[in-house]
Amino acid sequence: xxxxxxxxxxxxxxxxxxxxxxxxxxxxxxxxxxxxxxxxxxxxxxxxxxxxxxxxxxxxxxxxxxxxxxxxxxxxxxxxxxxxxxxxxxxxxxxxxxxxxxxxxxxxxxxxxxxxxxxxxxxxxxxxxxxxxxxxxxxxxxxxxxxxxxxxxxxxxxxxxxxxxxxxxxxxxxxxxxxxxxxxxxxxxxxxxxxxxxxxxxxxxxxxxxxxxxxxxxxxxxxxxxxxxxxxxxxxxxxxxxxxxxxxxxxxxxxxxxxxxxxxxxxxx
Amino acid sequence: xxxxxxxxxxxxxxxxxxxxxxxxxxxxxxxxxxxxxxxxxxxxxxxxxxxxxxxxxxxxxxxxxxxxxxxxxxxxxxxxxxxxxxxxxxxxxxxxxxxxxxxxxxxxxxxxxxxxxxxxxxxxxxxxxxxxxxxxxxxxxxxxxxxxxxxxxxxxxxxxxxxxxxxxxxxxxxxxxxxxxxxxxxxxxxxxxxxxxxxxxxxxxxxxxxxxxxxxxxxxxxxxxxxxxxxxxxxxxxxxxxxxxxxxxxxxxxxxxxxxxxxxxxx
Numbered sequence: 254x255x256x257x258x259x260x261x262x263x264x265x266x267x268x269x270x271x272x273x274x275x276x277x278x279x280x281x282x283x284x285x286x287x288x289x290x291x292x293x294x295x296x297x298x299x300x301x302x303x304x305x306x307x308x309x310x311x312x313x314x315x316x317x318x319x320x321x322x323x324x325x326x327x328x329x330x331x332x333x334x335x336x337x338x339x340x341x342x343x344x345x346x347x348x349x350x351x352x353x354x355x356x357x358x359x360x361x362x363x364x365x366x367x368x369x370x371x372x373x374x375x376x377x378x379x380x381x382x383x384x385x386x387x388x389x390x391x392x393x394x395x396x397x398x399x400x401x402x403x404x405x406x407x408x409x410x411x412x413x414x415x416x417x418x419x420x421x422x423x424x425x426x427x428x429x430x431x432x433x434x435x436x437x438x439x440x441x442x443x444x445x446x447x448x449x450x451x452x453x454x455x456x457x458x459x460x461x462x463x464x465x466x467x468x469x470x471x472x473x474x475x476x477x478x479x480x481x482x483x484x485x486x487x488x489x490x491x492x493x494x495x496x497x498x499x500x501x502x503x504x505x506x507x508x509x510x511x512x513x514x515x516x517x518x519x520x521x522x
Numbered sequence: 523x524x525x526x527x528x529x530x531x532x533x534x535x536x537x538x539x540x541x542x543x544x545x546x547x548x549x550x551x552x553x554x555x556x557x558x559x560x561x562x563x564x565x566x567x568x569x570x571x572x573x574x575x576x577x578x579x580x581x582x583x584x585x586x587x588x589x590x591x592x593x594x595x596x597x598x599x600x601x602x603x604x605x606x607x608x609x610x611x612x613x614x615x616x617x618x619x620x621x622x623x624x625x626x627x628x629x630x631x632x633x634x635x636x637x638x639x640x641x642x643x644x645x646x647x648x649x650x651x652x653x654x655x656x657x658x659x660x661x662x663x664x665x666x667x668x669x670x671x672x673x674x675x676x677x678x679x680x681x682x683x684x685x686x687x688x689x690x691x692x693x694x695x696x697x698x699x700x701x702x703x704x705x706x707x708x709x710x711x712x713x714x715x716x717x718x719x720x721x722x723x724x725x726x727x728x729x730x731x732x733x734x735x736x737x738x739x740x741x742x743x744x745x746x747x748x749x750x751x752x753x754x755x756x757x758x759x760x761x762x763x764x765x766x767x768x769x770x771x772x773x774x775x776x777x778x779x780x781x782x783x784x785x786x787x788x789x
Contacts, residue, residue: 414603414604416601416603416604416605417604417605417607419572419574419593419599419601420599420601420604420605420606420607420672420675420676421607421618421622422592422593422594423572423593423594423595423597423598423599423676423679423681424595424598424618424619424622424675424676424678424679425594425595425619425622425623425679426622426629427622427626429627430622430626430629433628433629434618434621434622434629434630435607438609439607439608439609513609514659515608515609515610515659515661516608516609518659518661518662
């Protein structure tokens with residue numbers, strides 16, 4: 254309890270489990286290969302590397318495009334659009350519900366009910382209404398994430414001390430001025446944190462929608478090559494998706510800390 | 523600076539009566555301290571003057587006009603906590619008041635208007651002794667400094683009435699004495715009407731020109747919310763020598779208290 258690792262030790266300790274997992278995988282892969290030379294379940298790392306090299310640097314023989322970048326670009330575009338629209342909706346609705354009692358009374362229950370609809374259950378409807386293109390995937394992400402963001406933001410607004418709102422009014426602020434100068438900047442760190450938490454669900458909806466009906470995208474690719482048991486492509490793709498999600502999360506965390514230093518003043522000490 | 527007239531005000535939350543029969547006339551420029559036990563409606567009384575709550579019955583007039591039903595720039599306020607905005611530096615906390623006033627749409631000032639507002643803000647901050655901390659966030663300030671900032675901010679719009687809700691309750695004794703000197707000085711300079719709600723009777727006597735106590739005069743043990751608190755004492759603190767009691771309501775006489783209290787209730 255009292256032994257606190259230093260910086261160098263901490264990094265080494267953090268890497269240790271990853272190294273162990275890789276070692277265990279390599280041992281398992283080697284053993285299966287020894288028993289069956291054409292085993293596809295646990296391909297050695299060299300095969301995964303060559304599969305990814307083909308995907309990342311060589312044009313596809315059928316389409317002439319480099320599929321990894323093609324897939325990544327398509328998926329990220331859908332994800333960014335979906336999360337972006339959901340964030341704008343969540344911010345506007347959440348602030349209105351939290352700050353304006355009349356608005357909250359009118360739409361609070363509706364949003365609570367909407368947020369209980371399982372988004373995946375809507376997927377067939379979205380495919381029927383919006384077609385099989387990008388739009389249905391973006392709408393699925395929006396539907397899955399926006400209610401959560403709205404409710405979280407409304408709670409954050411409601412948790413602001415009443416004294417602050419009254420104080421702002423006693424300085425002559427209108428409702429609009431309170432919203433943009435007192436409430437908005439104070440809920441922004443919370444919004445970014447909520448978006449970070451939404452990254453997981455957003456990827457879930459994205460990959461599920463791509464798996465069911467698409468012609469490009471990270472989720473589409475891994476479900477496509479599943480037919481050939483191509484673990485040498487699937488495993489690196491999963492790692493790549495994980496890396497993208499991790500980097501996005503890290504970027505959002507950095508944005509919150511850089512942009513809203515005051516909100517983390519307590520932590521620094 | 524302005525006179526406050528409170529006429530026959532009652533505050534009820536459903537069955538519960540919080541304040542009853544409040545009749546007060548506060549002349550312009552007075553410094554009124556309000557004391558009373560917990561639950562005697564001191565904070566409710568202040569919220570009434572703030573416009574955050576409305577009386578169930580009765581009227582409140584400021585300079586003869588009905589009190590607006592929402593907080594506004596004619597009444598400044600300092601709360602015990604959460605009075606300053608944690609996301610703004612000291613300077614911007616005060617500047618915000620001018621930005622609210624001059625820029626209705628964006629609440630942001632640029633150019634000459636901003637320089638002018640910054641100058642006025644710096645003057646106010648200087649008056650409360652925070653010039654050295656202009657660019658600090660409230661989280662980096664001590665409790666006393668945060669309250670100084672809250673006062674500077676509350677004075678920015680030159681309110682006619684300054685409402686203080688236990689503003690020094692969370693401060694250590696030394697800091698509190700400094701704050702007493704500061705608020706007295708500001709009150710003399712600006713000449714506004716001040717209403718101070720406090721738990722500290724010494725503070726109430728030391729600062730006020732007038733002291734009002736709120737308390738329950740009647741109590742029904744079977745229905746605790748049946749009777750509200752009202753003004754029980756009203757001292758004039760401006761004269762020298764012994765403090766004359768301006769008004770001692772008849773229903774406060776001890777024998778009456780026993781009658782209404784029943785047996786188990788305490789006063």
